[in-house]
Amino acid sequence: MKQEHKDANKILPYGELLRGLANQGYLVKSDLKKFLRNRGIFFNTAEKEKLVPCVACLLLSPIEFDELREYQNTKEDNFKKNTSRLNWSSESNIFDAVKNIKFENIIPDEGYNFYLVKEPNIIFYPKEKDKVRIEYELERNDFNKSFYESTNRFRGEIEIEKISENEIKITKSYTSSESNFVGDSLIKITENYFKENNHVSRNVTLKKILFSDFDNEERIVFFYRLSSNMDSTYFTFKDIVNMEFRPDNDEKLPEEIEWMKNKSELKLKGKSIHDTFFIKDKKYHKNLQFWEMESSYSFKFEIYEGNCNVVFTFKDYLNKNEKAEFEINISNFSLVNGSEFSNRDKVMIKNKLLKLFEKNKDVVYTNFLKYQQEKNAIA
Structure with a gap:
């Protein structure tokens, strides 16, 4: 996360210094809009390029500056x-x-x-x-x-x-x-x-857990078991919203997907991606190298309820190829009645959800290892 400037307790920024503060990524549009609303300034837009110049024109009180600093202290990068x-x-x-x-x-x-x-x-x-x-x-x-x-x-x-x-x-x-x-x-x-x-x-x-642990068909099955086929008390699968892949150049491509030939990276974003013909039909899976899938879920856990997106990925595949390591992270996250929770609370809740997904991943991977052992024993 952003760490406070060493002189933050001595300086009350204005003008360009304040513009630099308001432009930081940890201060999102809703933060700035809420801050301005408390000053009696209302916008019919939530775009930062409109909000930041207005903030930069203000002379802040020490209390208001502390309010902006609090956003900095509680916003964390995704784990x-x-x-x-x-x-x-x-x-x-x-x-x-x-x-x-x-x-x-x-x-x-x-x-x-x-x-x-x-x-x-x-x-x-x-x-x-x-x-x-x-x-x-x-x-x-x-x-x-x-x-x-x-x-x-x-x-x-x-x-x-x-x-x-x-x-x-x-x-x-x-x-x-x-x-x-x-x-x-x-x-x-x-x-x-x-x-x-x-x-x-x-x-x-x-x-x-490396990219090379799976063949092309096993890898897409692994992704599906983590996402659309996940068995969970707390999460309900909604949709696959992003997939990243490329054709396997060591395999002859079927005529229907020959247009992919020599493509180094392909992305599908949107709704019902899993219904795309070359993803839905298993006969194409041996020809495709998938390294990332992002899925959306609703959740109910403890007293919390909301929606989130989870990314399952061999994220360094394009650089490390077969040695790319598998990881998961939560990319989007929202709570029902989210305004009632502090930013610190939201970070804590999101990390709890990520741990639940990590446990489920462990179960899926353990079952995959058993499947591989049984397959090798038969062979």
């Missing part, structure tokens, strides 16, 4: 989650295995413009000895940016949980490329520590 697994060969629980770990050389000394705000913090659960969480926070400084863009702060966490006698699951949650880098570094340090202390065999490697 993304991915998981990996590691064979466990120790009788120790996770609590005992990590309690003496030291995190060093997480970020190289040179070549990076971000740094950890403080040492990663290990959270132990009093009643769960086989589960820990490592939280971290970092800052990036962009000195060529304006007053309120110069410093960004990002959070992340690593959750390590023993899921069977001989396997642990590692869940990485991050909000930016920087926090993803730190998360990967922490996982590597932890993996090496486990091996050095004989909790994990030295010849064992981390198992991730």
Whole structure:
């Protein structure tokens, strides 16, 4: 998230400084419109290019400036989650295995413009000895940016949980490329520590969910089971709203989809995408490489009700190809009576929903592994 300028408590911005503040991405149209309405200024449009100049013309009171700052302090980038697994060969629980770990050389000394705000913090659960969480926070400084863009702060966490006698699951949650880098570094340090202390065999490697784990047909089935065929108490599937794919050039394309030949990236956005003939008909699936599907849902969870979109993706496929790692994130989110909830509450609720989707993904992937084993046994 955006971190406050170091002189925020000393400066009451106006003019161009205030324009720079109002232009920030964490101040959305509804925030600015509500802010202006409280000043008795009403617009029949919600476009930022109309609202920002008006805000920039105002002289703010300290209380009003604090109101805008509060938006900054509560708006977070979307969390993304991915998981990996590691064979466990120790009788120790996770609590005992990590309690003496030291995190060093997480970020190289040179070549990076971000740094950890403080040492990663290990959270132990009093009643769960086989589960820990490592939280971290970092800052990036962009000195060529304006007053309120110069410093960004990002959070992340690593959750390590023993899921069977001989396997642990590692869940990485991050909000930016920087926090993803730190998360990967922490996982590597932890993996090496486990091996050095004989909790994990030295010849064992981390198992991730990779694009190459699936053939073309299995991958689209995996996406469908996560989205339209999801079995959940809390979520109701509505529609597939986005799919990203390309033809597999190693397969001869059927005449009906020969127009896709040599296309490097195709996107379908809209409604009822799953009824498109080459997606609906399974005979084309072996010819297509899907790497992303976005689906919309309604939800009812605890006291909360609303709608959200979830992205299931091998997001780096175009760069990493077969080594692209699977992850999920919530792209759109709205609550019934949303004005009754603070921005901080909304971030908390969205993260709870993402954890529910992550659990469902784990079930779907576990079933897929069983299916693969059975298929290989028959072959």
